[in-house]
Amino acid sequence: MRSGEFESSEGSPLNNRTEQSQIAVARAFPEFSAAVAEGISRRLHTGVQLCVIQNGVVQIDRGFGTADGDRPLSATAIMPWRSAGKPLTALLILRCVEQGLFQLESRLRDVLPEAADSNKADIPLLKILTHTAGLAGIETGWPDLSWADSVRRILQADPVHQLDSAAYDPHAGWFLLGEIARRHLDEGETFASMLRKHLLQPLGMSSTYCGLPECESDRADLDLPVLFDRTAGRLVQSEYHSGNWLTQESAGGGLRGPMSDLARFYEFLRLGGVAASGQRLISESFIREMVRPHRHNQYDATMQHRVDFGLGVVVDADHDLPETVPYGFGAGSSGACYGHGGAQCAMGFCDPHHGLIVCWSANGFCGEGHHLRRNHALNIAVYKDLGLLPEVSQSQPS
Secondary structure (H helix, E strand, C coil): CCCCEECCCCCCCCCHHHHHHHHHHHHHCHHHHHHHHHHHHCCCCCEEEEEEEECCEEEEEEEEEECCCCCECCCCCCEECHHHHHHHHHHHHHHHHHCCCCCCCCEHHHHCHHHCCCCCCCCEHHHHHCCCCCCCCCCCCCCCCCHHHHHHHHHHCCCCCCCCCCCCCCCHHHHHHHHHHHHHHHCCCCHHHHHHHHHHHHHCCCCCEECCCCCCCCCCCCCCCCCEEEECCEEEECHHHCCHHHHCCCCCCCEEECHHHHHHHHHHHHCCCECCCCCECCCHHHHHHHHCCCECCCEECCCCEECCECCCCEECCCCCCCCCCCCCCCCCCCCCCEEEEECCCEEEEEEHHHCEEEEEEECEECCHHHHHHHHHHHHHHHHHHCCCCCCCCCCCCC
16 A cells, blocks of 8 residues: 555454444444445545534534544544635624624725725625625635735736626635635734634634644644545545645635534524524624525536525525535425535535534545535435435435
8 A cells, every 4th residue: 555545444444442433323323324434435535524413402423434544533533624614704704794894795995905906896795705706716826825925816816707707716705805804803813813713712613723823733632634635546645634735724715623613603603693602793684694595596607506605605505406516405405504515525504494503524535526426425314314304315416
């Protein structure tokens, strides 16, 4: 086996303690456990972490499989979120709007003075939040450039799409939104420290990071799973596991943490902006505005599918074709869902109809096609394990 590769554990069983733990987990959520095991056998990942809350009660908060092919994946492991962290940045922008610092209709030139002379001066913030600003495809330089250099590069770049065209933007607009939130909420802080102060700490998300501080990234007690890319049918250690990918901030793709932290965020949204401590961080009306459709029935040039968006969240996810929607919520969802996936690794969503929060993350980036099928299989498995879908077919898209 070459260095950095993971070999299937067939013929090399886990130790007894690990095996007993996995059996207990399988009994608790058998459909989900089976879907994870299938992914392991197909070399899509070595483990998946899951947190499910229903009507305020934690149903499960566990790791399935292993963190590296040998070490059991724990519930506290720092998992990749990638774009599943975008709703947190969107929430910070809405807090600024509620405080009267600017409006959703405010244009970039009004909130970032250096944008005034750019070709992006007249883009409204609302367009960035709904992925209709024409910014998809702009190279940000992340993670090799500094935060400030990435912002400058984005403002200087030519738009790839026309304003008002629907095209999911993985990074560029989110650096701009993150910089806007940083300047208006706490300009003396970095984005990561501002995020921690104004959102993560109040919500009790103590193990979530936007770029691990370099002084902490090699801590022996830091529970970091190995991250893998699926290459030619094998799992090879991903560059996202280390270096600048691990330590550099990105408001749209750089968050990591246990799924219990992401579930806390969605429970906060479900409760209308009230943290578990009872502290209200934003009014319920702004939460409703965030999760209602603002972009409806438009074909997305990036995602190659019709996808509906709220403000920084996917909504409904084309409920007529749930099995084909990239990063959708699956055939089990009620149609009232909102949330966001992370590139080839993660999913977080709220299904208000069932009072349900589902957050999971896998340690394998397996390619868009494989992930589409894995996403659907894992999501629908949760509904079946909770008894919400006893008769629903588990057919998968071809």
